[in-house]
Amino acid sequence: MRVNSWRCAELSFSKTMASDAYQSPRGTRDLFPEELIRVRYLEETARKLARAFHYHEIRTPLFEETRLFTRSLGETSDVVDKEMFTVPPRAEGGAPYSFRPEGTASAARAYVQGGCPTSAPFQKWFYLGPMFRYERPQKGRERQFTQFGVEVFGAQNPVLDAEVVDFALRFFENLGFGPELEVRVNTMGDPNDRVRWKAQLQDFFSDSLAGRCSDCQERFDRNPFRLLDCKVEKCQNLNEGVPSLRGQLAEESTAHHEEFLATLEALGHKPQDDPSIVRGLDYYTRTVFEIHYPPLGARSALCGGGRYDGLVEEVGGASTPAVGFAIGFTATEIAMAEVGLPKPETLEPFQQELQTQVYCVAVGEEDRKPIAKLASDLRAAGVMGVDLDYRNKSVKAQLKEAAKSGALAVALLGPDERAAGYVCLRNMKTREENKIPESDFLPELLNLLKE
Known part of the structure; x- marks a missing residue:
């Protein structure tokens, strides 16, 4: 097979071309047939697992009313505050629209609009498609990227939380990642737990607020939880000794977390209970988790997810428990390349199609x-x-x-x-x-x- 047959000279952006030649937008890339082999391999791995776990595909629009994301993700989240591609209204009284920065809010909106809460409240869905975030392009971060995610609505059973984590782990195992895979878990408690914790956090952070970064200072009143996952080193150091949510958990939240951990162990996994995991979006409740691969070093995180029992109600539906995860393919491709995956023989069926x-x-x-x-x-x-x-x-x-x-x-x-x-x-x-x-x-x- 001709490795470069698709990259004819007429399409390459050489230095000899006119300076005004069209190029792809910053933070995006063209995927030629050979490069799509790896993407299609990831997609097929995801679809096979979805069939095994009996999840069904859903496809939502690439853009939604902006208020869906500001309401569901939280106005203080980095996604809403800094990263959304938003189109202003074109008619007086019209609504602004934003290209979807993630898939969960759209899935929750579709769940409500489709009448699922009354006709079929228990749903197991997955999605595959492009997402959009206006952030500084760098290794592993693009302004348009493919995301694979699962969303389950209608059950609060901690066994379901464990199944979702098991699904995410199986995805990376099937790609060839070794036994070093780790699942790190935490609980964000229920809303009442977080009200009590919020007061404790603000009291703790107030003494050091002047020495923190501008983002932390801005978030202090609106969402002090976000100070916990600040990436600035001096802020991380100031977080030492921060009060734990565990001391504020109600009995129901504690029991849910313990059953979740026990079920993961029954499935053959060894979860690491990590109170530092809070995730970056406001809709999470109780279970939150991340999948890590330590051989990757500082960029070991592969995916994250958790439970969001209040999200459906936030977007206009009845109170409905839900849980899910999301995996970005760009970061996954980079991680695979760094550890020598996929094996050449794995891609042969896709190469033969070319x-x-x-x-x-x-x-x-x-x-x-x-x-x-x-x-x-x-x-x-x-x-x-x-x-x-x-x-x-x-x-x-x-x-x-x-x-x-x-x-x-x-x-x-x-x-x-x-x-x-x-x-x-x-x-x-x-x-x-x-x-x-x-x-x-x-x-x-x-x-x-x-x-």
């Missing part, structure tokens, strides 16, 4: 329509990867193109073959060539391809 299987060659100009008809018939019969010449090349040049493409077989038609009712079939591996009656050509070709 390879030409049968190349149809016309001897003369009068043979071009018959060879196009043969190619059409082969495709209609289910033969994959059938190609032919569209640039009026000579027979010698067509055969050279067939070899260059990696074709397994060549079907050749000339005046003699057409007059006798034959098709010339060449095995490109052995160079063996036979004239096959038209009526027998398809089964003979299929046998060759199987070999």
Whole structure:
């Protein structure tokens, strides 16, 4: 297969091109066929697992009313405060729209709008698709990125929380990540637990507020929980000795967390109870978790998720428990590359789909329509990867193109073959060539391809 066949010179952005040549927007990238192999591998791994866990796909619009995200994610979250692509209203009294920065809010909105709370309250969904965040492009962060996520509505059972974590772990195990995978868990308690904790946090942070970063100072009144996951080193140091939510948990929240941990252990996992995990979005309640792979070093986090029992009510529905996770494919691709994944043999089925299987060659100009008809018939019969010449090349040049493409077989038609009712079939591996009656050509070709 030609590794660079898709990157023709006309499409490459070379230094010799005009300075005003169009380029992809900053923070986005074009995915050419060879690069899509890895993305399709991730997608197929996700879909297979979704079928195994009996989750069904949902597709929501790429943009929503902005208020859906400000209401559900929290106005103090970085996503809402700094990272949304928003289109202002174009008519007086109209609503602004934002391209979705994540998938959970849209899924909750669809759950309510679709009448699920009354008709079918228990739903297990997954989604795959592009998300958008206006952030500074850097390694692992793009302004348009693919995200795989699952959302389960209608049950508060901690066994379900454990299943969702198990699903996320299986995804990375199936990609080839080793036993070093870790699941780090915490509980965010219920709303009443957090009211009590919020007062304690504000009392603790008040003495050091002047020495903290501007983001922490801005969040202190609106959402002091966000000070816990500040990435500024001096702020992290000032968090030492911060009051724990665990001391404010009601009996129900504690029991839920303990049952969640016990179920994870029953599933064969070894969860690490980590009170520092709070996640970055405001809608989380009780269970929160992250999957880490320590061999990656400082960038060990692979995905995160948790429970959000108040979200459906926030977007206009009845109180409905829910839990889920999200995985960004960009970061996953980088993590896989750093640990030597995927193995080459894993990608072979996807690479074969790019390879030409049968190349149809016309001897003369009068043979071009018959060879196009043969190619059409082969495709209609289910033969994959059938190609032919569209640039009026000579027979010698067509055969050279067939070899260059990696074709397994060549079907050749000339005046003699057409007059006798034959098709010339060449095995490109052995160079063996036979004239096959038209009526027998398809089964003979299929046998060759199987070999």
